[in-house]
Amino acid sequence: MNRFDDLGQWQAHRRALRTGELGFVPTMGALHAGHRSLVEASVNGNERTVVSLFVNPTQFDQRADLDAYPADLDGDLDKLRAWGVDDVLVPDYGALYPDGYRYRVAESGLSSRLCGAHRPGHFDGVLSVVMKLFNLVRPARAYFGEKDWQQLALVRGMVEAFFMPVDIVGCPTVREGDGLALSSRNQRLSPAERAMAPGFHRALVQQASADDAAQALQAAGFDVDYVEDIDGRRLGAVRLGSTRLIDNIALES
Numbered sequence: 001m002n003r004f005d006d007l008g009q010w011q012a013h014r015r016a017l018r019t020g021e022l023g024f025v026p027t028m029g030a031l032h033a034g035h036r037s038l039v040e041a042s043v044n045g046n047e048r049t050v051v052s053l054f055v056n057p058t059q060f061d062q063r064a065d066l067d068a069y070p071a072d073l074d075g076d077l078d079k080l081r082a083w084g085v086d087d088v089l090v091p092d093y094g095a096l097y098p099d100g101y102r103y104r105v106a107e108s109g110l111s112s113r114l115c116g117a118h119r120p121g122h123f124d125g126v127l128s129v130v131m132k133l134f135n136l137v138r139p140a141r142a143y144f145g146e147k148d149w150q151q152l153a154l155v156r157g158m159v160e161a162f163f164m165p166v167d168i169v170g171c172p173t174v175r176e177g178d179g180l181a182l183s184s185r186n187q188r189l190s191p192a193e194r195a196m197a198p199g200f201h202r203a204l205v206q207q208a209s210a211d212d213a214a215q216a217l218q219a220a221g222f223d224v225d226y227v228e229d230i231d232g233r234r235l236g237a238v239r240l241g242s243t244r245l246i247d248n249i250a251l252e253s
């Protein structure tokens with residue numbers, strides 16, 4: 001596995017690659033089995049797989065959340081090697097943002113609802129870094145988790161809007177045995193919060209309406225950012241202490 005911290009070296013390597021069948025998995029590190037499922041889909045569907053590890057500051061609306069974001073670079077590199085990844089990009093902020101974020105991708109509809117309503121500027125940061133990474137990697141396919149449903153929808157929209165030559169592949173949410181969606185931020189839950197956390201997915205699945213689910217969650221001690229039913233899915237975000245969890249499910253039709 002090749003590791004590139006220097007984007008100039010990566011670009012030289014990319015130019016020398018003759019394959020068009022490149023799969024790409026963008027991540028913020030602290031890898032878990034959810035990331036593994038994306039990498040597996042890419043390894044199975046492409047000649048080469050590239051993964052990026054970059055905790056993107058422009059998508060964090062709260063400094064404390066960024067500072068507390070889990071990191072385990074050596075562990076991540078061991079995992080990526082074992083999962084069959086060919087190239088890993090580990091750029092720093094200055095390399096990815098030579099413009100200091102003067103230029104950015106903005107979306108003016110969906111990005112200000114749901115998670116965007118609670119994390120101002122979040123999706124501008126996500127779309128901007130994803131566009132930068134797509135331009136650097138030039139993948140045939142890029143893999144995103146359905147856990148981040150709104151992100152997946154916005155990335156698909158950006159690719160369509162800008163005629164970007166990449167197929168976006170959505171991958172099902174990987175869960176713990178008790179239903180909790182795997183997330184790097186789960187590491188920050190205290191034992192008591194971890195015991196409560198599966199109640200989030202349970203409420204989304206069991207309650208008859210989005211309002212009922214929000215009320216049940218509030219009553220169980222979650223701080224509810226939102227629960228909404230949209231286009232046949234129920235999406236929600238809650239906070240347990242300082243940790244924010246998101247999840248979504250398909251609604252039975």
Ligand SMILES: Nc1ncnc2c1ncn2[C@@H]1O[C@H](COP(=O)(O)OP(=O)(O)OP(=O)(O)O)[C@@H](O)[C@H]1O
Pocket residue numbers: 026027028029033034035037038143144145146147148171172173174175181182183184185186
């Ligand atoms: N449980 C999961 N199942 C499937 N895909 C996932 C899961 N968790 C994360 N992903 C996907 O992995 C990619 C990288 O996500 P990221 O590195 O932010 O991890 P995360 O676990 O979502 O972290 P966070 O704590 O920031 O939510 C995204 O496309 C995301 O949707």
Ligand SMILES: CC(C)(CO)[C@@H](O)C(=O)[O-]
Pocket residue numbers: 026027028054056059126129130148151
């Ligand atoms: C897509 C992404 C890597 C952009 O920083 C991030 O939002 C994530 O990990 O879901």
Ligand code: BAL
Pocket residue numbers: 059060148
């Ligand atoms: N996977 C979502 C990234 C974030 O919460 O910023």
